[in-house]
Amino acid sequence: MPGIYLKTCGFLYCQEEFYGRLNQVYCDTDCKTHENNRRASEARKLNKEYVEKYNRAINILRGVFKPDANRQCLVPKLVMEQLNFPNDCPYTPMKDDRYDKPFHAIGPFAYQLEGNNFLIIKKRKYGTSSL
Numbered sequence: 001m002p003g004i005y006l007k008t009c010g011f012l013y014c015q016e017e018f019y020g021r022l023n024q025v026y027c028d029t030d031c032k033t034h035e036n037n038r039r040a041s042e043a044r045k046l047n048k049e050y051v052e053k054y055n056r057a058i059n060i061l062r063g064v065f066k067p068d069a070n071r072q073c074l075v076p077k078l079v080m081e082q083l084n085f086p087n088d089c090p091y092t093p094m095k096d097d098r099y100d101k102p103f104h105a106i107g108p109f110a111y112q113l114e115g116n117n118f119l120i121i122k123k124r125k126y127g128t129s130s131l
């Protein structure tokens with residue numbers, strides 16, 4: 001009969017039912033080790049993907065950034081799509097006094113969508129006075 005001591009092993013590739021202590025998650029220590037290794041490997045893979053996406057985004061932004069007199073640059077969304085810009089790239093929200101909308105900051109660049117364009121600026125370094 002199922003009860004509170006009947007558990008399903010927490011190792012993804014085991015999931016055997018077992019009886020164990022209330023706080024027991026795995027059927028044995030091997031499964032615990034395997035699951036911890038599996039999760040660590042998954043985390044490393046995710047982190048690698050994150051870094052690759054971030055670097056790709058920066059390289060694309062660097063390639064298209066041709067600042068005008070206002071030190072900003074408009075690039076059609078279509079062009080960014082063709083360059084395979086990762087829209088789901090992790091970013092830091094950033095405000096700039098000159099603009100109403102917040103930017104997505106990635107590396108030395110920051111962008112926001114303005115209609116059918118990417119409005120791209122370079123992040124400003126604090127302590128520089130030039131406008």
Ligand SMILES: [Zn+2]
Nearest residue numbers: 009014027031
């Ligand atoms: Zn197990």
